[in-house]
Amino acid sequence: MLSIITGSLIISLLHAVIPNHWLPVIAIGRKEQWSLEEVTKVTLVFALAHGISTVLIGVVLSLLGSKLDDSLTHFTNIIAPIILIAIGLIFIYRHHVHKHFHINDELKKQKTKAAIITALVIAMFFSPCMEIEVYFLLAGAVGTWLVILIAATYLLVTTTGMVLLVRYAYKGILKLSWHSLEHKAGIITGFTLVITGILSFLIK
Secondary structure, three states, X not given: OHHHXXXXXXXXXXXXXXXXXXXXXXXXXXXXXXXXXXXXXXXXXXXXXXXXXXXXXXXXXXXXXXXXXXXXXXXXXXXXXXXXXXXXXXXXXXXXXXXXXXOOHHHHHOOOHHHHHHHHHHHHHOOOOHHHHHHHHHHHHHOHHHHHHHHHHHHHHHHHHHHHHHHHHHOOOOOOOHHHHHHOHHHHHHHHHHHHHHHHHHOO
């Protein structure tokens, strides 16, 4: 259980820090000459859309996990760690698990602010964080309270992280090699999942 909480927290932090999703809003904001407050509000809206779609999928998976109550001990002690390690290895191999949102030609063609924001929100809603979903499955086998904890943690950490990072980056205070960080996102996530799986064998 501790490994599930720790792993989901790490994934939430990584997802907020890695700029695959929120970097486009900075580029668009500068192109459209949005104020810092406008960029902040837009980031909050699309981060929530992204988080809500992720949690909705997670809830469905947690319901599936709750059906494993009869074999809970066997599942959490053996099967769950294997799932985490397997998915982690897949992440490392592929370098990423889902299509990340980038500025595309259709988004660039949007003329009005409302159209641009709508396009951003839709893109984020249909690009959920699949990395966190396995933790919802495992949490469902433990109890509803853990599902709620993971959902709340993910929403709070990811949304707050994205908003703060966008504000700092937009003001030019935060200067990092975003391309390098984005390229390594899958590897970082993969190793996190593998380590969580290994710890699950050791921490009961």
